[in-house]
Ligand code: ATP
């Protein structure tokens with residue numbers, strides 16, 4: 001089975017060719033980061049326009065790198081939510097056009113299902129069920145992956161997503177956009193125990209997260225330093241903030257694997273490439289006898305390979321979408337809001 005996958009939910013225009021579920025024949029990503037940097041974040045209108053400019057070229061590259069043409073495909077997979085509606089529509093319209101012209105089955109994919117499925121690419125032995133901590137720019141979910149395509153969200157953030165917190169704190173200490181990778185790098189030069197930032201645990205719901213209090217604590221710390229005329233040590237702030245996020249993520253994930261009696265833990269999403277999180281989670285897993293999985297950084301942030309993997313499992317489970325497939329900006333994981341044909 002050969003699948004062409006398309007991803008355009010945010011600021012990456014991406015296409016990939018996946019064979020038999022887990023083999024990546026090509027993975028082309030055109031990032032708009034340089035463009036949005038000017039504005040300190042993603043500008044939806046600019047993102048949509050850029051997707052339109054890039055999408056055909058990205059697909060052509062993905063096919064040629066894979067050494068195939070549209071005639072060799074068995075299906076088209078595409079992200080149809082969640083994400084920016086205008087951005088999603090570009091990928092969805094493109095996928096529908098190819099599906100129509102080449103008479104190929106169309107499989108709409110949930111973006112977060114894609115992030116989770118990124119783990120299958122480099123771990124041929126990984127199969128459900130397992131627990132997955134999804135930490136991306138817009139989501140922080142603890143997901144119980146019961147089976148392919150069967151997800152149960154057991155914990156979620158009450159406010160900011162982990163990636164969002166990274167980006168906001170990075171902006172506050174003048175690191176620019178996107179902040180995650182920059183904090184990761186700067187933190188290596190800092191002392192993670194220098195500043196006692198809070199670890200939020202939510203009364204009554206052990207698996208939920210909250211990062212807005214931590215973000216405020218960092219902003220207050222910066223303000224109070226400025227008021228006292230003390231120069232802040234940016235590396236210490238980065239390291240201490242990163243440690244506070246990591247501690248909570250690891251703590252809740254470990255609670256969940258123990259409580260649910262699960263022996264496998266995966267992480268996914270852009271923040272899953274964070275070195276402090278990876279190290280802390282690996283250590284905790286070793287201590288608790290849990291198998292730990294994480295994708296390479298290129299499969300953590302947005303890409304189409306992960307969408308192709310998810311599309312494959314949806315495809316063999318019988319999911320088909322019609323040409324009425326629409327973008328669903330607030331699509332919920334595990335709750336299909338459309339009618340598969
Ligand atoms: P979502 O997947 O929730 O729709 P998104 O697609 O924008 O959101 P991703 O592409 O999964 O998010 O991840 C981007 C986020 O990951 C950004 O917030 C970015 O700062 C963060 N990130 C990337 N690399 C790192 C890193 N090394 N450390 C911490 N955060 C990181």
Ligand code: MG
Pocket residue numbers: 010011012302
């Ligand atoms: Mg992005």
Ligand code: FE
Pocket residue numbers: 111115136137269270301302
């Ligand atoms: Fe994403």
